[in-house]
Amino acid sequence: MSRRTVLITGASSGIGEAFAEVFASHGFDLVLVARREERLRAVADAATSRHGVVAHVIGADLAGRDAAQRISDELTARGLAVDALVNNAGYGVPGTFLVPAWAQHEAQMQVMMVALVELTYRLLPAMIARRYGRIINVASLAGLVPAPGGHTLYAASKAFVIRYSESLAHEVRGAGVNVTALCPGFTLSEFHDRTGTRERVSTLPSWLWMDAPTVARQGYEAVMAGRSVYINGLVNRTIAGLAGCLPNAIVSMVSRRSARLYRK
Ligand SMILES: NC(=O)c1ccc[n+]([C@@H]2O[C@H](COP(=O)([O-])OP(=O)(O)OC[C@H]3O[C@@H](n4cnc5c(N)ncnc54)[C@H](OP(=O)(O)O)[C@@H]3O)[C@@H](O)[C@H]2O)c1
Numbered sequence: 001m002s003r004r005t006v007l008i009t010g011a012s013s014g015i016g017e018a019f020a021e022v023f024a025s026h027g028f029d030l031v032l033v034a035r036r037e038e039r040l041r042a043v044a045d046a047a048t049s050r051h052g053v054v055a056h057v058i059g060a061d062l063a064g065r066d067a068a069q070r071i072s073d074e075l076t077a078r079g080l081a082v083d084a085l086v087n088n089a090g091y092g093v094p095g096t097f098l099v100p101a102w103a104q105h106e107a108q109m110q111v112m113m114v115a116l117v118e119l120t121y122r123l124l125p126a127m128i129a130r131r132y133g134r135i136i137n138v139a140s141l142a143g144l145v146p147a148p149g150g151h152t153l154y155a156a157s158k159a160f161v162i163r164y165s166e167s168l169a170h171e172v173r174g175a176g177v178n179v180t181a182l183c184p185g186f187t188l189s190e191f192h193d194r195t196g197t198r199e200r201v202s203t204l205p206s207w208l209w210m211d212a213p214t215v216a217r218q219g220y221e222a223v224m225a226g227r228s229v230y231i232n233g234l235v236n237r238t239i240a241g242l243a244g245c246l247p248n249a250i251v252s253m254v255s256r257r258s259a260r261l262y263r264k
Contacts (some may be wrong), residue, residue: 010089014189135179148259
């Protein structure tokens with residue numbers, strides 16, 4: 001059997017970097033995508049020296065409208081076939097809805113929804129033709145619980161990713177392609193530095209946090225097992241379960257009050 005290849009977006013840090021290590025440890029060659037090419041190169045070199053895999057780097061800003069098309073063209077030019085796709089790149093935009101310039105909202109929706117869907121649209125046909133595909137869309141616990149105010153489009157975009165993934169999983173079942181929406185809760189990465197909430201979230205209890213390698217390992221196991229939605233960790237599963245069965249008014253109130261602890 002020829003070697004498998006995984007393409008991972010947002011592989012220059014955090015959960016995406018951890019996914020590179022997990023897939024490489026299972027013998028997948030890597031295509032790593034993000035803006036910081038030097039960081040990608042370091043992740044690629046580490047995977048090659050630890051696991052002997054071939055690792056490619058594609059520098060791309062997924063906020064660009066032609067990003068998915070350019071990545072797809074680059075794969076063709078390099079003769080690379082993608083067997084697994086991890087749509088992981090993402091970030092939160094601090095502030096309430098009218099604070100950021102419109103361009104920031106537009107870029108966030110492009111990265112977290114449009115690029116994710118378009119990359120899948122462009123890579124899925126070859127997976128179906130080869131009757132093998134593994135797609136992980138990194139969503140969030142935030143997409144499963146009522147959203148508080150602030151970082152307004154973040155939870156909405158993650159809810160979109162979860163519903164979209166569930167639907168796609170049904171469509172491609174039987175074609176050898178597994179689709180998983182991965183829903184981590186608080187995870188140690190650069191995420192909270194980017195959103196400017198590091199100081200605030202550092203007061204949260206340690207039992208709320210998971211590390212990126214564990215999140216990625218569980219994501220790998222979930223997609224291989226054909227789970228369409230996977231929530232990382234017992235604490236996050238309990239929160240999602242309670243949010244699903246308690247009256248919405250209570251859940252919304254708790255969500256609104258607790259948001260002060262981690263939103264800006
Ligand atoms: N950390 C958490 O608590 C948490 C919880 C639930 C879900 N998540 C989700 O997990 C995913 C990974 O986040 P993380 O926690 O690992 O955060 P992170 O360490 O900040 O990593 C984010 C990654 O996304 C990439 N990225 C951001 N904007 C991009 C753009 N315009 N074009 C290309 N790549 C871009 C970054 O690469 P460059 O800057 O090099 O481009 C980086 O590799 C995100 O989708 C996030 O929403 C995180």
